[in-house]
Amino acid sequence: MTRPALRMCARCERTTGEPVLVHEVHAPTGPGFNVYACPECAVHYPPQTDVLDLIDSTRRRSRLTLRVYKLDAEGTVTEDRGKLEILAGGRAEPLPRTSAYPPCACPRCRTQR
Structure with missing residues (x-):
């Protein structure tokens, strides 16, 4: 029972x-x-x-907007190089770790190697 x-x-x-x-x-x-x-x-x-x-009904394409411009020492925009919009259709696959994608070459990362 x-x-x-x-x-x-x-x-x-x-x-x-x-x-x-x-x-x-x-x-x-x-x-x-x-x-x-x-x-x-x-x-x-x-x-x-x-x-x-x-989740399925509201599926939208992912959007990333990059604005590229130059500033002077006072923070004023001196050159506007436009914007770039990137639309992704689905989930992004991680980049494969191969020699085609070398590590960062900036001074900070170079000193950590």
């Missing part, structure tokens, strides 16, 4: 033996938790949406 699930209603704060799942709270660093309501209060909550459906 199984015991009935007892949960507290998130709206009226009474204990109910017939809990209705009204919301799932997801946590990025660990387990999330569920929010329950009694059958009378559950009708006041909107229907649940699947988080994965939200």
